[in-house]
Amino acid sequence: MQTPFQLKVPEDAMIDLRRRLAQTRFPDQAPGAPWAYGTDATWLRELVNYWLEDFDWRAHEAALNSFPQFTVPLADINLHYLHVPGKGPNPTPLLLLHGWPGSVFEFMDLIPRLTDPVRFGGDASDSFTVVAPSLPGFGMSFQPGQPRFSVEQMADVFASLMTDVLGYRRFATQGGDWGASVASRLGMVYPEETIGVHLNLLPLRRDVGAINEDNPAELAYLAELRRWLHEETGYSTQQGTRPQTLAFALTDSPAGLAAWIVEKMRSWSDCHGEVESVFTKDQLLANISLYWFTGAIGSSFWPYYARHHGPWPLPDGQTVDVPMGYCEFPAEIVRPPRSLAQRTFTDIRRWTVMPRGGHFAAMEQPEALAKEICAFYRPLRDV
Numbered sequence: 001m002q003t004p005f006q007l008k009v010p011e012d013a014m015i016d017l018r019r020r021l022a023q024t025r026f027p028d029q030a031p032g033a034p035w036a037y038g039t040d041a042t043w044l045r046e047l048v049n050y051w052l053e054d055f056d057w058r059a060h061e062a063a064l065n066s067f068p069q070f071t072v073p074l075a076d077i078n079l080h081y082l083h084v085p086g087k088g089p090n091p092t093p094l095l096l097l098h099g100w101p102g103s104v105f106e107f108m109d110l111i112p113r114l115t116d117p118v119r120f121g122g123d124a125s126d127s128f129t130v131v132a133p134s135l136p137g138f139g140m141s142f143q144p145g146q147p148r149f150s151v152e153q154m155a156d157v158f159a160s161l162m163t164d165v166l167g168y169r170r171f172a173t174q175g176g177d178w179g180a181s182v183a184s185r186l187g188m189v190y191p192e193e194t195i196g197v198h199l200n201l202l203p204l205r206r207d208v209g210a211i212n213e214d215n216p217a218e219l220a221y222l223a224e225l226r227r228w229l230h231e232e233t234g235y236s237t238q239q240g241t242r243p244q245t246l247a248f249a250l251t252d253s254p255a256g257l258a259a260w261i262v263e264k265m266r267s268w269s270d271c272h273g274e275v276e277s278v279f280t281k282d283q284l285l286a287n288i289s290l291y292w293f294t295g296a297i298g299s300s301f302w303p304y305y306a307r308h309h310g311p312w313p314l315p316d317g318q319t320v321d322v323p324m325g326y327c328e329f330p331a332e333i334v335r336p337p338r339s340l341a342q343r344t345f346t347d348i349r350r351w352t353v354m355p356r357g358g359h360f361a362a363m364e365q366p367e368a369l370a371k372e373i374c375a376f377y378r379p380l381r382d383v
């Protein structure tokens with residue numbers, strides 16, 4: 001049974017947050033360039049002060065509540081999702097999936113462009129009815145003590161949401177980060193229900209040994225992959241091996257939580273080192289505050305643990321055979337070439353190299369991403 005939902009953080013939780021922010025103990029800044037060893041202490045002081053003095057959580061809460069939201073009991077949790085009707089003659093249902101360290105706040109500017117394209121100069125025939133869930137264990141899809149979910153389990157939950165709960169016989173998918181893995185898994189395991197898979201991250205196994213060094217594109221990717229594995233994977237090792245230990249610190253310290261998340265927002269976006277050239281403080285803090293108020297940071301680590309201790313969500317030897325489209329954003333964390341992608345995705349219909357943007361494409365480039373999603377699905381709507 002679906003239940004309408006509105007987010008309303010208790011006032012005492014907001015008072016507690018302000019108290020903790022005011023009592024933050026900051027570390028000293030390590031010698032060397034700012035951000036060289038992680039989040040810059042001076043910048044974080046500014047963010048914490050803004051969070052304490054100027055940030056208006058209620059405004060962002062109201063903006064989220066302007067979208068129709070629901071919860072439904074599935075797989076022993078209460079699953080939260082936005083369900084926004086499309087404005088057009090025959091909107092296609094689209095399952096829109098976020099990742100880590102994101103949330104449904106990533107989609108605030110993207111959803112209207114998909115549900116009401118005419119408002120943004122597009123065609124009504126391109127409209128989607130958007131279903132944007134909080135991944136199990138994230139945001140409003142978390143309650144203390146609930147089961148944890150792998151990518152494979154998330155795909156099963158969302159297949160049930162779309163078909164059994166919402167009654168869509170077939171549906172489109174789009175995702176980045178973990179959302180890309182879940183969407184791809186849906187295409188692999190539920191091909192009859194999945195119209196297509198549109199991605200802004202390729203969820204391919206990061207296996208140096210799989211590279212064909214006689215292929216120039218794959219050889220260039222090898223250098224990129226080696227740099228990523230050497231410099232950027234400390235967070236995933238910690239989250240994938242000892243998630244509970246890290247959860248104590250980030251559940252207790254809002255400044256620590258902000259430092260952990262913002263460092264990724266800066267490193268993985270197309271900001272050239274200036275995080276506020278892409279995201280406002282308000283955008284950053286809306287997402288961080290959601291993690292804080294829901295207490296979901298520890299459970300959000302679980303997909304890393306499941307991947308670290310189990311098989312890759314797209315098993316070796318199996319392929320995704322439904323139509324696939326991909327946007328390659330220049331600042332994405334890794335950018336495998338098409339020759340590698342087609343070993344897993346057998347029906348690549350659209351492959352677009354984007355001029356700007358990074359890992360958080362829905363926030364960084366909502367207009368460009370919306371146009372690509374519409375273009376990919378346009379010929380598939382009546383298939």
